[in-house]
Amino acid sequence: MELAIHTEGLRKRYGDHEALRGVDLAVPAGTVLGVLGPNGAGKTTTVRILATLLEPDAGTARVAGYDVVRERRQVQRAIGLTGQYAAVDEQLTGAENLRMVGMLQRLTRAGARQRAAELLDRFGLTDAADRPAGTYSGGMRRRLDLAVSLVARPSVLFLDEPTTGLDPASRLDLWALIREQVAAGVTVLLTTQYLEEADELAxxxxxxxxxxxxxxxxxxxxxxxxxGERLEVGLADPAQQPAAAAALTRAVGAAPLAGDDGRVLSVPLDGGLHDIAEAAVALRAGGVAVTDFAVRRPSLDDVFLSLTGRTGRPPEETPGDTPGAGAENTTGDRAADETADRSGHRSEEWSAA
Incomplete structure (x- = not known):
């Protein structure tokens, strides 16, 4: 199995803070790896190491078959990177942004113009090609940002929370574009705090x-x-909770858990449809008035909560948080940001590549 991304024991420290403590990843070519974690978990630091924007303190990492420390330029030629926020030049038009990156990638002037036209068409930006990127909507800017990362036709694409701040419709559009790249054989490493995004794409x-x-x-x-699956029963009258609990226990052979308000009971389903049918009959025979009767599968949010003790809500939905806040936004990371050009890569290295 060919691995497009392979890391062993990646470590990175900023002062007294150890951002990475031995990260191992193995991503087969042509697949999507979703990386989930709360703010400060180490997601962005990992991406920056893999994209050659930071060097690890220990461990090894190979991308597209190349070592990220010893063979940085080969890695840079093989990858595309889209960060958490659109990194396009707002003063340049959409077409100019793409042509500029094409020239940095050593395309001829004609080649850069042709590649820009192709991407503008594919990403639905042709009508806005000659408008400054600063006039684009959030969704348009994210599409342009993704297009910029694809100018050099990378075999590996890093997407660091690419849909942060987008409305649902724009998020769906971007998902479709990502799926197209994977179908074409591109390997994607996707960091996200939208758990349904990982569920859909990874x-x-x-x-x-x-x-x-x-x-x-x-x-x-x-x-x-x-x-596994659980049956959730909503009660019209919380006073009927004892009767409902007894009926469900008889029906499925397990005691249900009650919600805080006493109106919802949840019981595991090991017997599938048989348990569901038995539960419905038992509740009716017991005279229990039900407002809701539904089978619920665990979600990635349940997984996230059980593993980290936190919900998987994106930062803008978490009180007191801001996108990108947390331990990863340290002095070391800011220094890496300041040396990166608008295409997401270090300008002196890319101009020499």
Whole structure:
């Protein structure tokens, strides 16, 4: 199995803070790895090391077959990078942004113009090609940012929370564009705090917390770690909770858990449809008035909560948080940002590549 990304024991420290504590990743070519974790978990630091914007303190990493420390320029030629926020030049038009990156990638003037036209068409930006990027909507800017990362036709694409701040429709558009790249054989490493995004796009998922990989597997494998399906029953009258609990216990052979308000009971389903039917009959025979009766599968949010003790809500939905806040935004990371050009790569290295 050809690995497009392979890391062993990656470590990175900023002063007294150890951002990475031995991260191991193995990503087969042509697949999507979703990387989940709370702010400060080490996601962005990992991406920056893999994209050659930072050097690890210990461990090894290979991208597209090249060592990220010893063969940096070969790695840079093989990758595309889209960060958490659009990194295009707002004063340049969409077409100018793409042509500029094409020239940095050593395309001829005609080649850069042709590649820019292709990407503008594919990303639905042709009508806005001659407008300054600063006039674009959030969704348009993210599409342009993704287009910029694809100018050199990379074999490996790093997407660091690419849909942060987008409305649902724009997020769906970007998902479709990402799927197209994967279908064309591109390997994608996607960091995200939108758990449904990982559920939709990722072939495999790793959960990172405090600089370590604490779980990995497919979406279904991770969900099975927190249990199977459960039957949730909403009660019209909380006073009927004892009767409902007794009926469900008789029906499925397990005692249900009650919600805080006493109106919802949840019981594991080991017998599938038979348990569901038995539960419905038992509740009706017991005279229990039900407002809701639904089978619920574990979600990635359940997985995230069980593994990290935190919900998987994106930063803008978490009180007191701001996107990108946390331990990863340290002095070391800011220094890396300041040396990166608008295409997301160090300008002196890319101009020489």
């Amino acid at each position: 072939d495999r998922i790793v959960v990172v917390d405090s600089g370590r990989v604490i779980a990995e597997g497919t979406s279904d494998e991770l969900k099975r770690r927190v249990g």
